[in-house]
Amino acid sequence: MKDVLGYRAKFGVLGPSTNTIVQPEFDEMRPAGVTNHYSRIVIENAKAVSNDSFMAGTKMIDEGTEEAVRGVLTCAPDYLVMGMSAVTFYGGAKGAEAWKKRIETFSGLRISMGSESLIAAMEAIGGIKKVAFLSPYFPVANKEVENYLSDYGYETVRDIPLQRPSWLSIAETPFSMSRDTVKKLDSDDVDAIIQVGTNLCMARLAPKLELELGKPVIAINTSTYWHALRAYGITDKVSGFGRLLEEF
Template sequence: MNADVLGWRCKFGVMGPSTNTVVQPDFDMMRPAGVTNHYSRIFTPNADAVSNETFRAGAELIGRNTLDAVRSVMTCKPNHLVMGMSAVTFFDGAKGADRFVKEVEELSGLKISVGSHACTAALNAYGGVKRLAVLSPYWPAMNTEVARYFGDMGFSVVRDVALKRTSWTAIAETTPAECVAALKQLDGDDVDAIVQVGTNLSMVKLAAMAEMWLGKPVIAINTATYWHALRARGIEDKVAGCGTLLERF
């Protein structure tokens, strides 16, 4: 059987919220030759009053709609699935992440890379990382879930910043200056690495630059997820300009 002409090494099926405008260009920016990304939009009403109380319910709605997006993208015969939304992969700690992965893999018959476990794999690749700071566009209630997950995986979250974006599309309107201010607030001698979660927050290039001036790993979740997907398929290409994770590991 002939290989796909453009995706002759691998075709990724990517599921992301329909409100998300960052994952698709981010993943395409990191794409090696012979690998193609096929975006399947998870229907997501653009809630315009996201709050601490409503965040989880809104994110869980996206999670429930994920399987429809999986069924849709499966028609292009992808080789591997990639989850382009991170919140649902942190709910209920490590058990919740495993449950989500199992549900998608049983439906599709394919392996999937998800943000939570990809970040764990990335942190372990660097080695010697135990104490984290976390940056998110979320609300404090969701950051608690993120900290719980990392605790289950053997890390401790020393501090976190929740940018409290009030709509799903507002996440992508966060400026680099706002992200830099948050990184400065998070950094300290008591932190081994900084992890940014929330896939609609544009941080791939900024995280790569921040590693240079902070002198420690700064992991953007889109970088970690795409790196994980590439390596899961045995694609070892190094990608320049997107941080040490893709350049070294």
């Protein structure tokens, strides 16, 4: 028997309990017959006021991931999706692969995560070698993203860490700030602009900027959900979120 709503796939989505953006953005991208089941990694609203405190906060999220996996497994999901991106970049390509293997071994399921989804997205779009990116992170975490991208041959021309002061404040980032930051990043010397940090709301804004700038603007939640759908064999095109879900 099939789940009456998730008759094509039930996705177990893992994310921090303070994250209020992943769940609604993923649900907006959901094709008929696919359901998302958000499992919260319980944390407090950490005040990320320095490089050290930001990294410590993300480590706590990492340490709580397996408990969230245990919770979502009770609804018998078919596939897992990581709704927190920072830890999936740590340690470069090898660190990300080790993290993925750990979660897949623990759960017995495959998982899509932000870091690998960005690489897959850029490969699908093609013609991308030099990038710029924004994040709600602090500089130390941006460096981890840059190192990860370099492992796959992508050069980071420039990046801007917004240094949001708490986990909740990331979701409170006004669209005007994100838009202005993308404009600061853009120049003829970059082929694409990337946004990381899953609690930063960009899924609807990115395609608008993509049209304005005439180059790919890839939002982390869009690339992650696109990757999950395609990895699970669901090829539906979804409009309103840019080229990834509309063309690839």
